[in-house]
Amino acid sequence: MCTYGGGLGQSLKPFVEYNEPGKIMIIETPQSKSTQVSSCWGAIESARAKARGAEGVIVSGNARQVDQLQEAGLPVLSRGIAALGPREYMRLGSANHMIVIGGQRVDPDDVLIADDDGVVVVRQQDLSEVIESCEYGVKHDEVVLQAIAEGATMKEAWRRAYDLLGPPLEHARPFRR
Structure with missing residues (x-):
C-alpha cells in the first residue's frame, strides 16, 4: 500500500514510484475548495502505476480521464470525477504509513476489498x-x-x-x- 496524505514535500509525480508490485495504491486527498474541482489521478498516473505492478488505486478525491482509466485495465475507485488536473497543492505526504481515509484507519498491511459499491478495510488478523x-x-x-x-x-x-x-x-x- 502506498498512501498520499497531502502536505509539503515532493511533487505528486514520483508518488507512483513508491508503489510495490502487487499492492493497491491509496490516495487520501485533503478536502478543500481546490481539491473539490480538480483531480489527483488520471491516465498518466494509471499507466505508470500499472507498469510498476499496482493492482488498483483508491482515491478519496477525484480522478479524471475515466474512459482512458477503464481502457488501462487498472481498477481506479475515486470519490468523484473532475476534468481539471492536479494543481500545485498536490504533494507527497508519506508513503507506506497509516492514514485515515473516509473516517477509516488504513494501515499498510491491511487488506482492501473494493468494487463499485465501496471499499472495505480488513485487518490481517481478521x-x-x-x-x-x-x-x-x-x-x-x-x-x-x-x-x-x-x-x-x-x-x-x-x-x-x-x-x-x-x-x-x-x-x-x-x-x-
Whole structure:
C-alpha cells in the first residue's frame, strides 16, 4: 500500500514510484475548495502505476480521464470525477504509513476489498473470519435469489436459506477497530 496524505514535500509525480508490485495504491486527498474541482489521478498516473505492478488505486478525491482509466485495465475507485488536473497543492505526504481515509484507519498491511459499491478495510488478523462470513453471505444470497426466481416469498426464501445453510455464523458481525 502506498498512501498520499497531502502536505509539503515532493511533487505528486514520483508518488507512483513508491508503489510495490502487487499492492493497491491509496490516495487520501485533503478536502478543500481546490481539491473539490480538480483531480489527483488520471491516465498518466494509471499507466505508470500499472507498469510498476499496482493492482488498483483508491482515491478519496477525484480522478479524471475515466474512459482512458477503464481502457488501462487498472481498477481506479475515486470519490468523484473532475476534468481539471492536479494543481500545485498536490504533494507527497508519506508513503507506506497509516492514514485515515473516509473516517477509516488504513494501515499498510491491511487488506482492501473494493468494487463499485465501496471499499472495505480488513485487518490481517481478521481476514480468515471475514472470508468465512463473506462465503456464507454469498451462498445465502444465491439460495434466496434462486428461491425468489422460483416464486417464493421473501419469508419463504429466507427460510429456505436458513434450512439449507443453517443460521448465520455467530461471528458474522461488524468488524471495528
